Amino acid sequence: MEVSKLLQKAKKGDDEAFYELMQIHKIRLLKVSYSYLRNEADALEALQEVTFRAYRSIKKVKEPEYFSTWLIRIMLNYCHDQSRRKKRIADTDLLDSLAETIDHSQSIEIQEALQKIDSRCREVIILKYYHDLRIKDIAEILERPESTIKTWLYKGLKALRNQMEDRSGLNV
Incomplete structure (x- = not known):
């Protein structure tokens, strides 16, 4: 199914549609989180936290074509928070x-x-x-x-x- 249709359904509370959206973006989000956190366990935790944050605020997405950008922005914000908290430097994969x-x-x-x-x-x-x-x-x-x-x-x-x-x- 097309991302914009899945997004519309997810914004209306369809958990299956949200799950499909996250499956589509899961690998890219993991790559981003791993490149910053430098640890597989931390990257998986980041994906879990970003999934929660995205689920909680899915209704804020205005344009379907920016959904991927929106998710990556959430991931980057989370990774930056973790880096500051643990005084890590972003990874250079x-x-x-x-x-x-x-x-x-x-x-x-x-x-x-x-x-x-x-x-x-x-x-x-x-x-x-x-x-x-x-x-x-x-x-x-x-x-x-x-x-x-x-x-x-x-x-x-x-x-x-x-x-x-x-x-x-x-x-x-």
Whole structure:
């Protein structure tokens, strides 16, 4: 069934429709939560909490085409809360996709370099390259203009490149 029809049913209290919506988005939400929380158990707990929060406030979704963005925003907010609470730094699983041909030690260097860049830039890089989100989608999720997202992406990639060059002379 189409997401917009499922959303309409879920907003009217249809639990089955809500369950189907969550099944459609479950994998993407788990990937987002795991990339931030760096722990499978924490990622599953995040999915459970986000499911509860989404269920509780499903009626707030105005446009069906933004349902996915709305869910990701809830997940990001939850992950940020957890990171602040536990003083964690967002994960950089992006590196696995960026560095398939780079050996393990270089991958660790990239992860460490990514941890040292500005958190806003790191978040945009993760959303763009690991989660394959478009600039427009990232802008909606982070509630910022597209131009700001592009700036953060540019600055983040430049900072990551500089970190890598400083660390090992690797040209990224």
